[in-house]
Amino acid sequence: xxxxxxxxxxxxxxxSILFDEYIKxxxxxxxxxxxxxxxxLKKVLYNSFMILSKRKLRVCNTEExxxxxxxxxxxxxxxxx
Numbered sequence: 001x002x003x004x005x006x007x008x009x010x011x012x013x014x015x016s017i018l019f020d021e022y023i024k025x026x027x028x029x030x031x032x033x034x035x036x037x038x039x040x041l042k043k044v045l046y047n048s049f050m051i052l053s054k055r056k057l058r059v060c061n062t063e064e065x066x067x068x069x070x071x072x073x074x075x076x077x078x079x080x081x
Contacts, residue, residue: 027053027055030055030057031056031073032056032057032058032070032073032074033055033056033057033058033070034057034058034059034060034065034066034067034069034070035057035058035059035060035066036059036060036061036062036063036065036066037061038059043059046059047059056073
């Protein structure tokens with residue numbers, strides 16, 4: 001999964017929605033994912049959510065980095081050759 005969050009704002013309702021979306025609704029279906037372009041305090045909070053949820057959703061600096069991470073992780077699940 002690769003999701004773009006351009007122009008997102010830092011607010012409690014926004015992070016609550018993000019947390020609910022990733023954690024509650026798709027946990028059984030999403031094994032690995034990447035988010036591009038989160039920095040600063042947002043990155044710290046996002047990584048904290050991922051640690052608490054035991055999810056493997058990495059913050060990447062570029063789309064290329066995200067794609068490489070996703071390809072490597074998908075290979076480890078045996079989904080691609």
